[in-house]
Amino acid sequence: MSTLAVNVRKLARRVLEPLAYRVDGSFVTPSNISLSLTNRCNLKCPTCNYWQTPASAKDSELSLDEMVRLLTQLREWLGPYQIGLTGGEPFLRPEIFDLMRHAARLGVRLGTVNNGSLLPPRRIEELREVVDRPDNPLDVISFSLNHLDPAKHDKTRGVTGSADKVFKAIDALNYPGRPFRLTISTIVMGYNLDSLPDLVRWAREKGLDGVTFQIYYFQSGNDEYVPGWFRNDPFWDDDREKIDRGIDELIALRRQGAPITNLAQHLEMMRGYLKDPEARIDIPCRVGIANFDVEPNGDVRLCDVMKTVGNIRETHPREIWAGVLAAERRREIHGCEAVCRIKTCNFRKPLTAIALEQLGVR
Numbered sequence: 001m002s003t004l005a006v007n008v009r010k011l012a013r014r015v016l017e018p019l020a021y022r023v024d025g026s027f028v029t030p031s032n033i034s035l036s037l038t039n040r041c042n043l044k045c046p047t048c049n050y051w052q053t054p055a056s057a058k059d060s061e062l063s064l065d066e067m068v069r070l071l072t073q074l075r076e077w078l079g080p081y082q083i084g085l086t087g088g089e090p091f092l093r094p095e096i097f098d099l100m101r102h103a104a105r106l107g108v109r110l111g112t113v114n115n116g117s118l119l120p121p122r123r124i125e126e127l128r129e130v131v132d133r134p135d136n137p138l139d140v141i142s143f144s145l146n147h148l149d150p151a152k153h154d155k156t157r158g159v160t161g162s163a164d165k166v167f168k169a170i171d172a173l174n175y176p177g178r179p180f181r182l183t184i185s186t187i188v189m190g191y192n193l194d195s196l197p198d199l200v201r202w203a204r205e206k207g208l209d210g211v212t213f214q215i216y217y218f219q220s221g222n223d224e225y226v227p228g229w230f231r232n233d234p235f236w237d238d239d240r241e242k243i244d245r246g247i248d249e250l251i252a253l254r255r256q257g258a259p260i261t262n263l264a265q266h267l268e269m270m271r272g273y274l275k276d277p278e279a280r281i282d283i284p285c286r287v288g289i290a291n292f293d294v295e296p297n298g299d300v301r302l303c304d305v306m307k308t309v310g311n312i313r314e315t316h317p318r319e320i321w322a323g324v325l326a327a328e329r330r331r332e333i334h335g336c337e338a339v340c341r342i343k344t345c346n347f348r349k350p351l352t353a354i355a356l357e358q359l360g361v362r
């Protein structure tokens with residue numbers, strides 16, 4: 001199934017979203033589906049606590065068969081769809097390559113984000129065996145990169161040598177005519193804001209397909225929000241001039257056609273967030289009618305900090321989506337005032353912006 005078919009379907013469903021948000025919402029199907037292969041990780045990013053997941057968590061992770069069953073059930077329910085493979089570090093699971101082969105067979109499109117440290121040449125070769133076939137399932141692979149300066153990137157990853165590995169993996173996959181998009185995922189922090197325009201220029205010069213910015217949010221992987229967490233955070237800096245300069249430059253680069261995947265409107269929201277990360281944000285959070293996040297043990301969440309709505313080991317994904325617990329969460333989401341609605345994984349592009357983008361207006 002082509003990416004075009006998935007996109008057309010996404011757009012059609014997107015038209016119904018505002019209505020679905022007002023009612024229960026289960027009549028639209030999820031559009032932002034992810035499968036976390038593991039919460040374990042080989043790096044030690046100070047911004048994230050997945051790496052503290054004990055090795056024993058492996059025992060409860062979905063097996064390859066269970067993951068393939070999930071992809072199959074979703075295919076029967078949704079028709080063509082795309083799913084994001086994430087983690088923890090998804091490439092810690094060697095089964096990921098077999099999972100990709102099954103996705104190819106099922107016509108399921110894949111995206112994945114990874115830290116770039118587990119793709120040495122022999123695994124790049126294995127990946128190329130999957131993606132260079134006519135039924136390539138991979139739509140996008142994104143590498144997390146927070147700074148072009150290796151020492152500064154390594155500081156955000158907690159392990160020396162991480163930058164060297166991610167640069168090598170990017171180069172190895174940046175070959176002419178590659179049949180997937182190769183992008184960068186970058187956290188926007190006071191720590192790296194001044195350097196981000198250069199990172200975008202670097203990506204453009206390399207011919208990469210995009211840089212996706214993510215707000216620096218309270219510890220990725222931690223459930224309990226701590227108010228004021230940013231005040232003593234070493235990566236946070238609320239220097240307003242620096243924030244304005246950085247965001248202005250990114251928006252200008254985007255207008256000139258630089259490959260920034262976030263909308264200018266989203267970058268503007270990030271500006272406000274960086275200046276005041278606890279200020280109310282006046283857009284609805286639509287994760288309840290869009291997100292379907294499957295955790296390594298099969299638990300499903302619509303919002304990643306609210307209670308689970310079922311487990312795919314016991315219940316078909318369609319029933320979870322239409323279930324009582326999902327309806328309860330949707331009501332809870334309606335009353336939520338948290339700002340993580342502008343995290344890139346939660347932010348919904350307005351329809352008008354999508355239409356303008358299709359017309360080439362940036």
Ligand SMILES: C[S@@+](CC[C@H](N)C(=O)[O-])C[C@H]1O[C@@H](n2cnc3c(N)ncnc32)[C@H](O)[C@@H]1O
Binds near residue numbers: 045186
């Ligand atoms: C949790 S990681 C999982 C995938 C993989 N391990 C990686 O790092 O790319 C997904 C994304 O979250 C980002 N991230 C980590 N800590 C974050 C934080 N506190 N706020 C926002 N994004 C964060 C990472 O840089 C990465 O791009």
Ligand code: SF4
Binds near residue numbers: 041
């Ligand atoms: S951000 Fe990614 S690489 Fe870093 S600790 Fe979290 S899961 Fe691991």
Ligand code: SF4
Binds near residue numbers: 336337
């Ligand atoms: S804004 Fe609220 S409902 Fe939306 S993702 Fe954040 S915590 Fe969940």
